[in-house]
Amino acid sequence: MYPAGLATTLLALLARNVTSSLHCVCNDIDYVTNGICDGEGVIWKIYCEGFDDYWVHETCETLAPPSVAALALARLVPRSWSRGLSPPVEWETPRPAGGVQRPAGGVPRPAGGSPGPAAEEWCGGALAAVRGLQGQQARELFYTDFPCRIATDCIDSCRVHGLNDVEWNLETLPNDHLRGSILSPLMHAVRRITRAIIVRRWCYYRRQIKFSVQHLNKTGFLERYSRYRRESMQLLSLGVTHLSQLFIPLAFEHMGDHMSDELLPGWTENVKRVRDMLHTRLRGWVQDTQFVIDQTVNYKIEEDKNSSGKYILRRPLLSDALLVYHGEYLSFHDDFSELCENHHPEASQMFGLADALYNFYHRYWYDRALDYRSLDFNQKYKYYTKAVDEEWQLEDRSNATLYVDTGCVQLLVNALDHPTCPLEDLPPERVEQRDQCRLQLWDDMVQRAPHIPVTSYLAYTQRANVNLCLLAWMTVNSHSICQDVPFSMTQSVHDARCYFDSPDDQSCLESNDTDAICSVFRALLLLKCRDFSSHKPLDVCAVKLYSDGSYSTVFNVTWGKGIYKQYGKPTQRALKYKYGLNSATLKYKDFKIDNLKPLEISFITVNILFRLLTAGVYMYLPQLRNLPGKIFLSFQITGIIQILCSEVVYRMAGVPDLSTAVLIDSAFTLLSCFWLNSFCYQMFACIRYLRLPNDLLRAEASQIFRRQVLYALIAWSTVCAACIAIEKTSKHYLMYSRILFMLGITLSISFNFVCLGLLGYMYLCTRNSMKQLKIFSGTKFASKKELLFMSVKAVILSGVGIIIRIGFHQAQGIAQFVYYVHIATMVQGPVLFVCFVCNGTTLPLFKNMILSWWDPDIVCHGRELCSAAERNLAKTLNEQTLAAEYSL
CATH class of the missing domain: 1.20.1070.10 (Rhodopsin 7-helix transmembrane proteins)
Incomplete structure (x- = not known):
């Protein structure tokens, strides 16, 4: 059989079930003691060997042994084959022919288990096809079509259906069989997504980049570039769904299995709230990324008249540059652990697990799926292109002021001075007050009311002239009134441009009136309030996760490798503004x-x-x-x-x-x-x-x-x-x-x-x-x-x-x-x-x-020589004289 025929046969086998075929090949290569052929060597390098270790960076307190977050993340790492050792055990849900996924409750089996007769024949065909490929033919196949097919197959086969209806409660969580039947396929799906994302980079490097260099000035390049990223985005969106579904049973196995029946319902409700908080942040990130990818085809590529053979890439404001504001880290643990530790001692572990999953998503899914740092045109094609980004034509707003309702400002300051734990139920009147405050602040923004004349001290307590950036910081910080509004930077920038550039036409807003103030203030704070930005490195540690499910000790990497958190800690000037506002204006109720x-x-x-x-x-x-x-x-x-x-x-x-x-x-x-x-x-x-x-x-x-x-x-x-x-x-x-x-x-x-x-x-x-x-x-x-x-x-x-x-x-x-x-x-x-x-x-x-x-008998000055009768007579005569004069 000619190599071309072998390639066709292999691709046909892979089309039936990519993951099972590759596991079969890797299992066989794993036990080969002598030399391996070219095809086996390439597959081993790309898929079987994978990565021996993964790094997760978080606060040292979160990763300190024994770390719940590290233990949980270690279970998500894809297993790798090691020559001479037993193959990894990854639970897999069988997929019938035709691509229809069976329910998640199917019977799992080890990937390296003994297949049936039909499967042995199909596996043997895949092995024969791989061994028949030699030299350049093997490298061309496995570095181009093969990685692309893995990711495409995972988009369909990595879905785990039937989990949205699962209600985790006192009956379902302690049920080992039910929890395991849900947790196992979810774990397997998350590992497959991670492996597919990592392998998919070969698809882009070997095919897409070669095309882009040769046809950089063609419009088709942007379409293929957008298509590649759109397929990757499907994996990321699927991964967010699985991480959210995985959070509760994973947290239970590592921190809640010792809970008593009395404490378990409350613990479950708290985990659900942390899960929802994590899901809100990740969904906002996915929404922004999806929007940016869709806008990629609208980028403009033109020849640089000043440099022969080079091009200028013109990108709109709503582009990749906005995605960096999502940050590499969450700050749930830093922001809320201390607030919740008195009534919810386990909250620190919950928040730490959420932060760690967020970082895992960023480092091993987001960065690798979109290859964000290298996919930036300004970096990737710096020898061929010069990126020119549209700028928001709005000056620095750090010294601008806004005249707003002091009741809302007082509510914001109270939220800063006395923040509440997000796991606590707020009274309905408090929730209503926050919604009314957001509406009132947005109304103040839309009115653009100038300084209102104050005629009374009470009127002075009703309106306040507040620094705009300070007000934005107080409104959208993690303890304030915008906690439930999704973090979408593209929507925020769109709303902010609509407000500042089209003040008379608010129909272009994407947010509703209740969320508009949060959306506009978020964009204003991050993009136009330079005094309130922060890049101060904090103490961040790293833990090394191995493919066998173990992890190494934690060590500090803040200064060693320049990895640090940038999730919006206020600068000293911002804190000075806040404390000055508190002490001079808002420290006392009703300005007293x-x-x-x-x-x-x-x-x-x-x-x-x-x-x-x-x-x-x-x-x-x-x-x-x-x-x-x-x-x-x-x-x-x-x-x-x-x-x-x-x-x-x-x-x-x-x-x-x-x-x-x-x-x-x-x-x-x-x-x-x-x-x-x-x-x-x-x-x-x-x-x-x-x-x-x-x-x-x-x-x-x-x-x-x-x-x-x-x-x-x-x-x-x-x-x-x-x-x-x-x-x-x-x-x-x-x-x-x-x-x-x-x-x-x-x-x-x-x-x-x-x-x-x-x-x-x-x-x-x-x-x-x-x-x-x-x-x-x-x-x-x-x-x-x-x-x-x-x-x-x-x-x-x-x-x-x-x-x-x-x-x-x-x-x-x-x-x-x-x-x-x-x-x-x-x-x-x-x-x-x-x-x-x-x-x-x-x-x-x-x-x-x-x-x-x-x-009463005392004689006053002027009355010494007169009796009471004489004084009364003199008074009567005086009145009569005045009356006569008046009549004349």
């Missing part, structure tokens, strides 16, 4: 500093007491119940109600909700400004018409006061109704209502300045007129004490204090100072009492009132 809480309560109490005392004095003394006194009393009562609503009811009882409390607080601030408007206008009117407040009759003063109250309440109700209507009808009510309140307060305070300015102008005009008439007085305008009191009164009545307080509220990023100013405003009560009660007019009256309470 814990150690200043007693001081705040004390100041609030003193403020309320002195405001009540001032109001009581104005209500009790008849001399102060004139028109300005009534207006000032309204101002005091409004301030007391505002403090009770915002500082007592909301902070102590938590009602109403924050947005309503902000609306009430801002409304009372505006009403206080309107009372100041009335007070300042009455001061101007008194000077303008040369009538002192005490000259007005009680009926006339009451009539004017009612009119002033009506004017103030009409304006105030109009603004409040507009704000409430905006809140109920507009999605962006917060910004519009704050602007409306800010406008009302600004106009009101401006009116006060106009009135006080007119008073000053009239005083200067009068003074100049007196100088022209040469009228001089030896008395001073006022003493230093009176000038001080007048200055403080002017500041209060003008509303400058309100402007200063609101101005500090605008100062985002310095929450401590805002909080200090907030506490300082609580001394307004004592200041009002001192300035409006402790003066030369009111203080003597208040003093006499106190003395009369103590001793």
